[in-house]
Amino acid sequence: MNKSRQDNGFPDDPAENMRKISSGVSHLGLALLSSAVLDDTDDLDLHESVREEIDTLKYAVVAGIRLSGPVLRTVKTAPTLTYYYHYKTVNFALDQAALHIAGICQQMGGRVFPVPASQILDWDRFKAHLSHREIACRAGIGWKGRNNLIVNPEYGSQVRxxxxxxxxxxxxxxxxxxxxxxxxxxxxxxxxxxGAIHEDPDDFELDKCAAQLRRFADIEQLNTLICGLCVKVCEGRVGVLQSRETKGEQSA
Ligand code: SF4
Ligand code: SF4
Incomplete structure (x- = not known):
């Protein structure tokens, strides 16, 4: 095992560092775990509170928890209370996972900035601390989908x-x-x-989507901005297979 250390005192074997993180969170039921090198900050959509720190924090761990397909299927024309509670619970679990990961990095001598899973800081511009989606893309987890979310080949957009x-x-x-x-x-x-989603992902109309999320929050009396409709249909390979199996069981 490579135990050499850099001047700043870290173990300098990136793969070994990631292996330790992965083994330390193996009990958390994460669907996806990867890392990214933030060699440039273009497209990260950084809030000023993060921008002040990013120059010295050039790496990122990205963790994902899969949403429940059956819960998403309760969303027919609008977000349901069932989906709302699930969404909140998953965000809470993600924040707990981030704390675990941060603790492991700190034990290895690293400085850390665990970014909240879902916290809007600027409601006018609908901005969070940074774009988790962009960092997930840089971590090789997936691509920017037509629905403006990260799409993973296995699980589609059904991961937070x-x-x-x-x-x-x-x-x-x-x-x-x-x-x-x-x-x-x-x-x-x-x-x-x-009609916020178009063939070219760059044509996604965030204003239209945000306005609809606010309407849903008012109508359904939810204190968070969610929808779930375009998440439900973006299942990835695993989701499609499981949906087919479920339909097969029901018709048997
Ligand atoms: S979250 Fe809802 S409103 Fe926004 S793009 Fe997806 S389906 Fe449309
Ligand atoms: S449902 Fe299809 S088109 Fe839409 S984001 Fe997912 S993979 Fe892309």
């Missing part, structure tokens, strides 16, 4: 993410991962009640 920034050297999760995109899939376009 948290990020821990650190100065502990970690591997570049993109290495060796083929770049992918939505291809010919258009499933989410037709389910959006306000």
């Amino acid at each position: 993410y948290v990020t821990v920034l650190t100065d502990l050297p970690l591997p570049d999760g993109r290495e060796g991962v083929e770049s992918m995109d939505c291809g010919s899939c258009m499933r989410c376009i037709s389910v959006c009640p306000v």
Whole structure:
């Protein structure tokens, strides 16, 4: 095992550092775990509170928890209370996972900035601390989908993410991962009640989506901005297989 140390005192084997993190959180039921090198901060959509720290925190751990398919299927035309509680619970679990990861990094001598899984800091511009989606892309977890969410080949958009920034050297999760995109899939376009989703992911209309989320929050009396419609149809390979199995069981 490589035990050499850099001048700043860290173990300098990125793969070994990541292996220790992965083994330390193996009991948390994470669906996805990867790391990113933040060699440039373009497209990270940083809030000023993070921007002040990012120069010294050039690595990120990204952890994802999979949403429940059956819970998502309760969302027919609007978010349900069942989905709302699930969403909140998953965010809470992600924040706990971030604390675990941060603790492991600290034990190895790293500085850490666990970023809240879901906290809007600027409601006018709908901005959080940073774009978990962009960092997940840089960690090789997936691509920016037509629905403006990260799409993972196995689980689609049905995963929520948290990020821990650190100065502990970690591997570049993109290495060796083929770049992918939505291809010919258009499933989410037709389910959006306000037509915010288009064929080109860059044409996504955030204003329309945000306005609809606010309408849902008012109508359904939810104190968070959620929808779930375009998440429900973006299942990935595993989700599609499990949906087929469920339908097969029901018709048997
Ligand atoms: S979250 Fe809802 S409103 Fe926003 S793009 Fe998806 S389906 Fe449309
Ligand atoms: S449902 Fe299809 S088109 Fe929409 S984001 Fe997912 S993979 Fe892309």
